[in-house]
Amino acid sequence: MPKPLDIPADGRWSVEATVPACLVSQPLATIDQDGLARIRLTVADGRIEAIEAADGPAAGMVLPCFVELHTHLDKGHIWPRRRNPDGTFFGALDNVTLDRETHWSAADVTARMDFSLRCAHAHGTSAIRTHLDSIGKQIGISWPVFAEMREKWAGRIELQAVALFSIEHVSDRAHLSDVSAALRAHDGILGGVTYMVPELDQNLDTLFRLAADNGFDLDFHVDETQDPTARSLAHIAEAALRHRFAGQITVGHCCSLARQEEDEVKATVAKVAEAGIAVVSLPMCNLYLQDRVPGRTPRSRGVTLLHELKAAGVAVAVSSDNTRDPFYAYGDLDALEVFREATRTIHLDHPFGDWPKAVTATPAAVMGVDAGRLRVGGSADFVLFRARSWTELLSRPQSDRVVVRKGRAIDTTLPDYDELDAVLLGSQASSLLLPSD
Structure with a gap:
């Protein structure tokens, strides 16, 4: 599956993955017992250019945002x-x-x-x-x-x-x-x-x-x-x-x-x-x-x-x-x-x-918002996971997921809780910090 650095900032790229068929706006030919289908999803200029059936091994799973x-x-x-x-x-x-x-x-x-x-x-x-x-x-x-x-x-x-x-x-x-x-x-x-x-x-x-x-x-x-x-x-x-x-x-x-x-x-x-x-x-x-x-x-x-x-x-x-x-x-x-x-x-x-x-x-x-589905012509907003099945997806936190917005991988670094110390604790914050080495 593409890593963030593997996904180009512009242009055309694709990924082969499993997808819940219910979240794709077009019918898919082959769906397994868990409701998943294998697709090749192609992105061009920030939009989904194509969603096609794929026969090869899936590199991961894709869900809409x-x-x-x-x-x-x-x-x-x-x-x-x-x-x-x-x-x-x-x-x-x-x-x-x-x-x-x-x-x-x-x-x-x-x-x-x-x-x-x-x-x-x-x-x-x-x-x-x-x-x-x-x-x-x-x-x-x-x-x-x-x-x-x-x-x-x-x-x-x-x-x-x-x-x-x-x-x-x-x-x-x-x-x-x-x-x-x-x-x-x-x-x-x-x-x-x-x-x-x-x-x-x-x-x-x-x-x-x-x-x-x-x-x-x-x-x-x-x-x-x-x-x-x-x-x-x-x-x-x-x-x-x-x-x-x-x-x-x-x-x-x-x-x-x-x-x-x-x-x-x-x-x-x-x-x-x-x-x-x-x-x-x-x-x-x-x-x-x-x-x-x-x-x-x-x-x-x-x-x-x-x-x-x-x-x-x-x-x-x-x-x-x-x-x-x-x-x-x-x-x-x-x-x-x-x-x-x-x-x-x-x-x-x-x-x-x-x-x-x-x-x-x-x-x-x-x-009433345009979100929650994958459709050809729609904005390329989705999440890529290494997991290929539900049992793989729901067994781990998926902290290495790749979030794609308008065709580009975003920075998924989470903010540190200590950013809120000054707001939440004020003068108490400094006394709660761990001593440095």
Whole structure:
């Protein structure tokens, strides 16, 4: 397989590799039991010139660049200064709130967001949707920062943002006015965290009307709990049908769906499918937070029912969610890691089928961006791996991957964490550094 130095900066070159057939925009003649086909992919002047069947040995595997549908770039990497004391959801919520109220200046959010985007870019991601905490003064801080990041990263990572706040805030007209102004100014998406409160349906109606009147899409955090009585997913689907909402609706988490009785699950899934709602699961974060009880092994995986939703015709995706913050202490915005862990956790194999779309073509379609597939004439944006099969790809971190953007191999060196020391730790940073030899 070509190494970065072997790929010319300009001109025409090709590679023979395996590829998930579901991620190629043209039919392929021979597909193996794992959904892989052998191709010769030719690049010329930054675009894919040809995708042809190949009979020889594959030099590796090729995937289109990844698409992350659900992240939190404004929270990323605050763990060194604000840990989760017990690994619970409420431990995360309380400590993120404290950190936001104390530290989230424009400079702080800018530094951490840019660091996160550099990681995602090096791993091979070309589009990201982030949720932004949109409460009080933070609306006027994080949205302008996001706008700057979107301009800075244009042509490398396409960025979208969702306003995030609790469903109770919908009753505050001044808050909704501020959020709406930010979304109109920055082409944002209307969101919210939904759970079972008395005013749920009333506030959902308000959000749906606001979205319809302003042309906003909707993206909700939904039922992030093990409580089977958490049923706001069904309420969202009912609101979508009631309002005949024409925009895109996305919901994330939906953990409680996996804890409900089968008849209730079938009814809710049917409503979600009828309403055309897309569902994104966050397997790594949900495994970390859900069903965590001290001294007790978790009984639930915390992920939603992706197989059942997909079988009903619902668009489903998986994504990173949080990165090194109180909601998830780990992660690096590596969508391959997300797919690897989702495969193990949710059983996206035997067969793999078209599950590779969950981190590529499906989230791209939900976001409305031209990404996530390999097509002749399209931009040559893809990732090359030495692995030739799924078992090879998902058994190692693939840290030697080659990321190609517009036909050129990019620098995949990841930023060092110590770059954030001054931002996160201030005067404490020097005392935490290891002594030199």
